[in-house]
Amino acid sequence: MATATIEAPASGPGSVHSSLHRSARSRKARDRLATLVVLLCLLLAMIPLAWILWTVLSRGAGLLGDAHWWTNSQRGITARRVGGGAYHAIVGTLLMALVTAVISVPIALGTAIYLVEYGRGTFARAVTFMVDVLTGIPSIVAALFVYALWVTTFGFQRVAFAVSLALVLLMIPVVVRSTEEMLRLVPRDLREASYALGVPRWKTIVKVVLPTAFSGIVTGIMLGLARVMGETAPLLILGPYTTSINMNIFHGNMAALPTFINQDRNQALQPALDRVWSAALTLIIIVMVLSLAGRAVSRLGSVKK
Amino acid sequence: MAKRIDVSGLDVFYGDFKAVEDVSLTVEPRSVTAFIGPSGCGKSTLLRTLNRMHEVLPGGRVIGKVTLDDEDLYGDDVDPVAVRRIVGMVFQRPNPFPTMSIYDNVAAGLRLNGVKKKALLDDVVERSLKQANLWKEVQDRLRKPGSSLSGGQQQRLCIARAVAVEPAVLLMDEPCSALDPISTLAIEDLVQELKERYTIIIVTHNMQQAARVSDRTAFFTIAGAGKPGRLVEIGDTAEVFSRPTEKATEDYITGRFG
Ligand SMILES: Nc1ncnc2c1ncn2[C@@H]1O[C@H](COP(=O)(O)OP(=O)(O)OP(=O)(O)O)[C@@H](O)[C@H]1O
Numbered sequence: 001m002a003t004a005t006i007e008a009p010a011s012g013p014g015s016v017h018s019s020l021h022r023s024a025r026s027r028k029a030r031d032r033l034a035t036l037v038v039l040l041c042l043l044l045a046m047i048p049l050a051w052i053l054w055t056v057l058s059r060g061a062g063l064l065g066d067a068h069w070w071t072n073s074q075r076g077i078t079a080r081r082v083g084g085g086a087y088h089a090i091v092g093t094l095l096m097a098l099v100t101a102v103i104s105v106p107i108a109l110g111t112a113i114y115l116v117e118y119g120r121g122t123f124a125r126a127v128t129f130m131v132d133v134l135t136g137i138p139s140i141v142a143a144l145f146v147y148a149l150w151v152t153t154f155g156f157q158r159v160a161f162a163v164s165l166a167l168v169l170l171m172i173p174v175v176v177r178s179t180e181e182m183l184r185l186v187p188r189d190l191r192e193a194s195y196a197l198g199v200p201r202w203k204t205i206v207k208v209v210l211p212t213a214f215s216g217i218v219t220g221i222m223l224g225l226a227r228v229m230g231e232t233a234p235l236l237i238l239g240p241y242t243t244s245i246n247m248n249i250f251h252g253n254m255a256a257l258p259t260f261i262n263q264d265r266n267q268a269l270q271p272a273l274d275r276v277w278s279a280a281l282t283l284i285i286i287v288m289v290l291s292l293a294g295r296a297v298s299r300l301g302s303v304k305k
Numbered sequence: 306m307a308k309r310i311d312v313s314g315l316d317v318f319y320g321d322f323k324a325v326e327d328v329s330l331t332v333e334p335r336s337v338t339a340f341i342g343p344s345g346c347g348k349s350t351l352l353r354t355l356n357r358m359h360e361v362l363p364g365g366r367v368i369g370k371v372t373l374d375d376e377d378l379y380g381d382d383v384d385p386v387a388v389r390r391i392v393g394m395v396f397q398r399p400n401p402f403p404t405m406s407i408y409d410n411v412a413a414g415l416r417l418n419g420v421k422k423k424a425l426l427d428d429v430v431e432r433s434l435k436q437a438n439l440w441k442e443v444q445d446r447l448r449k450p451g452s453s454l455s456g457g458q459q460q461r462l463c464i465a466r467a468v469a470v471e472p473a474v475l476l477m478d479e480p481c482s483a484l485d486p487i488s489t490l491a492i493e494d495l496v497q498e499l500k501e502r503y504t505i506i507i508v509t510h511n512m513q514q515a516a517r518v519s520d521r522t523a524f525f526t527i528a529g530a531g532k533p534g535r536l537v538e539i540g541d542t543a544e545v546f547s548r549p550t551e552k553a554t555e556d557y558i559t560g561r562f563g
């Protein structure tokens with residue numbers, strides 16, 4: 001088609017005109033085709049997502065309207081009986097996520113700041129490589145590693161804190177990567193503007209670079225949290241389920257939503273199955289609320305427009 | 306408070322690449338000196354050595370001597386951060402801090418260096434914005450983000466931010482190249498006012514601008530790609546523009562450069 005357009009002038013103004021039109025028509029057609037293909041891909045990607053959401057919502061929404069679901073545990077409730085709530089598992093999931101975040105966010109931020117602002121040479125490359133490796137380890141390997149350390153070597157019990165340690169291994173690389181990207185997006189101009197005012201480097205990082213990248217960093221942390229909240233392998237290996245409420249991360253069994261789901265998923269009895277779906281929906285909702293909250297926080301403190 | 310700058314035998318490197326070779330010049334206090342020359346001849350590079358900003362770039366280093374009122378900027382026990390408090394800089398593209406309001410932008414230099422007193426900061430912000438000819442336009446929206454201003458206003462905001470810390474020297478790297486003629490004139494007027502108090506060096510590609518604002522002009526050139534930039538001549542602006550001693554300067558000024 002390109003050649004047709006180039007040759008056209010030789011055969012007179014009329015044909016220039018028509019060939020211009022022809023190429024415009026065919027471009028429009030191709031444009032429409034491409035749009036269609038992209039839309040189809042989008043639909044294909046959306047189908048399983050919508051399907052999952054619909055299934056979980058239709059089967060799990062029933063119990064969520066009941067206040068007991070949010071305030072009661074499963075203590076004393078058998079698979080045969082209706083009732084009880086997910087409070088014990090919600091609290092467990094949130095607690096473990098909180099402990100994971102408290103440990104991994106400072107480490108991950110420090111690592112990312114080191115890599116972007118200071119890291120040069122072999123050591124920085126080694127750190128980057130290690131983060132890459134960490135990104136790739138399966139959650140069960142992280143869990144077994146912590147098991148070997150916590151239980152086998154130190155002889156401690158399987159408690160929520162050990163689960164958090166395994167989750168830390170999974171969360172750190174996610175947050176390091178996203179924070180690194182966000183820090184690299186902060187223009188060198190801003191750093192130089194700050195240096196030129198006689199502001200030392202560390203203060204430039206704390207007061208200029210981090211606030212500028214704040215919203216992206218928060219989003220990355222939320223994504224990391226969302227990822228670890230659904231992790232099941234560390235819970236299976238390090239965090240035995242219980243039907244009761246436990247707030248002590250260093251002592252006793254602690255429930256979490258994934259283990260709650262896992263506990264009852266093989267039950268043949270309807271009341272237990274209903275609770276499984278509701279627990280799944282609860283987990284989805286919590287993750288969603290967290291990422292929305294993250295977005296809101298990031299909007300508050302982000303670059304002013 | 307304005308200070309005199311002496312550069313002697315200065316070579317500037319990016320790693321192994323020598324970008325500027327053997328520059329010696331003197332900049333008088335309370336004067337405006339223009340750096341002119343073709344693109345790539347090392348004007349920005351040289352400028353950035355005068356407040357030790359050059360060395361924040363990977364591989365950036367210098368050989369030679371720069372003194373500020375007889376104090377060696379590259380002396381062993383000199384803190385580059387302290388140098389930058391005395392020698393301020395305005396960049397080619399306006400770069401207000403995007404997370405800060407107009408007020409906070411101007412106050413940034415003092416605040417980040419530990420000044421907390423509200424009354425003092427208020428005074429400094431007002432005085433600096435007035436010096437930068439921006440006060441009237443922004444006095445009732447000091448809490449708005451700095452990025453909400455027009456390009457010309459942003460550049461004047463950056464100038465206010467730079468003068469707020471009361472430097473002795475102000476380096477300006479093509480401060481008007483992103484601005485319209487009216488903002489450009491506003492900044493040129495401003496430079497005229499600021500030179501009462503500061504030593505100013507301005508890099509520009511605009512010959513008329515150099516002729517209008519500067520007392521002295523330094524012309525740099527480069528022999529070819531990969532060669533270091535050199536100082537060809539420096540003198541009173543009127544002299545350099547009307548009776549350049551070097552043929553290269555004359556060719557460049559009259560547009561016959563090539
Ligand atoms: N960060 C850098 N790393 C390596 N070389 C650089 C760097 N910045 C500039 N240079 C080189 O140094 C030389 C001088 O560049 P400089 O930016 O000082 O020129 P200039 O005179 O300011 O040009 P312009 O008028 O286009 O701004 C050029 O050859 C350039 O390629």
Ligand SMILES: [Mg+2]
Pocket residue numbers: 348349350478
């Ligand atoms: Mg330049």
